[in-house]
Amino acid sequence: MSLYRDEGIVLRTQDLGEADRIVTLLTRRTGLVRAVGKGVRRTRSRFGARLEPFTHIDVQLHAGKSLDVVTQVDTLHAYGSVLVTDYPRYTAGVAMLETAEKVVSVEKDPALRQFLLLWGGLRTLAEGAHDPRLVLDAYLLRSLAVAGYAPALEECAHCGVPGPHREFAVHAGGMVCSLCRPAGSVKPSPAAVALMVALLRGDWESADASAERDRTECSGLVAAYLQWHLENGVRSLRLVERA
Amino acid sequence: MYEGAVQNLIDELGRLPGVGPKSAQRIAFHLLAAETADVHRLVNALVAVKERVRFCAVCGNIAEETQCRICRDPRRDDTVICVVEEPKDVVAIERTREFRGRYHVLGGAISPIEGVGPDDLRVKELMARLSEGRVTEVILATDPNLEGEATATYLARLLKPMGLKVTRLASGLPVGGDLEYADEVTLGRAFEGRRALDF
Ligand SMILES: [Zn+2]
Ligand SMILES: [Zn+2]
Numbered sequence: 001m002s003l004y005r006d007e008g009i010v011l012r013t014q015d016l017g018e019a020d021r022i023v024t025l026l027t028r029r030t031g032l033v034r035a036v037g038k039g040v041r042r043t044r045s046r047f048g049a050r051l052e053p054f055t056h057i058d059v060q061l062h063a064g065k066s067l068d069v070v071t072q073v074d075t076l077h078a079y080g081s082v083l084v085t086d087y088p089r090y091t092a093g094v095a096m097l098e099t100a101e102k103v104v105s106v107e108k109d110p111a112l113r114q115f116l117l118l119w120g121g122l123r124t125l126a127e128g129a130h131d132p133r134l135v136l137d138a139y140l141l142r143s144l145a146v147a148g149y150a151p152a153l154e155e156c157a158h159c160g161v162p163g164p165h166r167e168f169a170v171h172a173g174g175m176v177c178s179l180c181r182p183a184g185s186v187k188p189s190p191a192a193v194a195l196m197v198a199l200l201r202g203d204w205e206s207a208d209a210s211a212e213r214d215r216t217e218c219s220g221l222v223a224a225y226l227q228w229h230l231e232n233g234v235r236s237l238r239l240v241e242r243a
Numbered sequence: 244m245y246e247g248a249v250q251n252l253i254d255e256l257g258r259l260p261g262v263g264p265k266s267a268q269r270i271a272f273h274l275l276a277a278e279t280a281d282v283h284r285l286v287n288a289l290v291a292v293k294e295r296v297r298f299c300a301v302c303g304n305i306a307e308e309t310q311c312r313i314c315r316d317p318r319r320d321d322t323v324i325c326v327v328e329e330p331k332d333v334v335a336i337e338r339t340r341e342f343r344g345r346y347h348v349l350g351g352a353i354s355p356i357e358g359v360g361p362d363d364l365r366v367k368e369l370m371a372r373l374s375e376g377r378v379t380e381v382i383l384a385t386d387p388n389l390e391g392e393a394t395a396t397y398l399a400r401l402l403k404p405m406g407l408k409v410t411r412l413a414s415g416l417p418v419g420g421d422l423e424y425a426d427e428v429t430l431g432r433a434f435e436g437r438r439a440l441d442f
Contacts, residue, residue: 012356015260017260017261017263018261019424041421041424042424048388052388052389053389054389080389084389084392084393084396085392085396086396087393087396087397087400090393090396091355094355094356095355097356098355098356235355235356235357235358236355236356236358238355238358238360239353239355239358239360240355
């Protein structure tokens with residue numbers, strides 16, 4: 001059984017040789033897959049547009065020794081063509097794709113919840129109903145939660161005593177009580193913490209009503225938390241633009 | 244593994260883009276069998292490219308003097324600038340003979356995942372050229388793929404307050420490809436049919 005079919009989202013592409021491209025996919029059933037798209041940089045290739053980042057595809061692959069080979073591909077949704085017309089949404093989307101790859105990290109280990117989360121995140125971003133930075137932060141928090149790194153926001157990350165607490169320590173795992181608080185804790189505004197809670201729960205009504213300065217603070221906390229938990233960090237986060 | 248010099252050569256060749264271990268080995272043995280004079284010509288060409296070739300101070304294209312051939316040509320139209328990613332895109336567009344204006348080579352596309360942002364490209368240099376006031380149209384001819392489109396979107400937004408005509412090559416260029424692979428006819432048509440961007 002060397003041929004298999006799956007559904008996936010293109011996370012990243014890298015040029016290979018003269019006209020080929022390596023695509024990294026997060027698939028519904030197989031998890032993270034790296035595969036070669038042959039000849040896709042040639043302008044006559046019908047595959048090219050379908051193997052661009054952000055595309056949700058139905059794909060048939062031939063399992064190879066090191067890399068699989070794409071043998072057939074159909075577009076289910078081309079989120080990229082919408083996102084690319086709006087720079088803040090595009091950069092938020094790229095940070096989501098990069099995070100998905102780094103959070104899942106192991107190839108061919110099924111990660112259905114991560115796939116569904118990314119798909120939902122890209123759909124929300126493409127619909128454009130919310131501030132792209134909020135959509136990104138919601139995605140980052142939930143993606144970490146699915147991976148087992150949910151920040152403690154309503155109880156102390158160290159001893160578990162119920163809050164509300166005033167201080168946040170990235171390396172302790174979230175909010176900390178006054179007895180547990182390690183050196184280097186920061187004191188975020190209660191509104192920024194409430195925004196993180198809303199984003200983690202999917203409470204868009206509260207999130208959309210948040211003030212700009214709380215969004216900025218929330219993004220800072222989420223970014224610090226993400227960079228701490230992902231070994232190599234998420235490079236594209238630095239280039240995300242505010243709407 | 245081969246001994247010393249041969250293996251060294253195979254390793255060096257293998258680091259070139261598009262050359263796998265098998266090709267590297269094939270090229271190495273070809274050179275080993277070739278006439279000494281032929282190999283010296285290749286060596287000289289390699290050294291010359293590093294010693295003589297630099298980037299045009301005006302547009303960023305490949306040049307053998309301070310300015311490239313196109314920037315030095317007084318017959319070119321100063322009112323139109325075509326923005327491309329790489330010097331090889333200039334070559335592709337010149338082949339169409341459709342364009343008589345000037346170029347601006349960015350040195351790549353915005354690629355957040357590779358850590359390449361607007362500050363890593365020759366965007367400031369472009370803005371400086373435009374602020375001189377002679378240019379009336381900017382053609383965004385970045386690659387017809389996602390990163391090229393995103394770069395065009397970024398530039399269009401940046402250029403908007405300047406009140407210039409900003410155009411993008413007409414689609415018909417296959418999406419997902421590299422500009423350099425487009426044939427002359429398709430690329431020429433894309434130039435003729437370029438559309439104004441209104442952001
Ligand atoms: Zn505690
Ligand atoms: Zn020049």
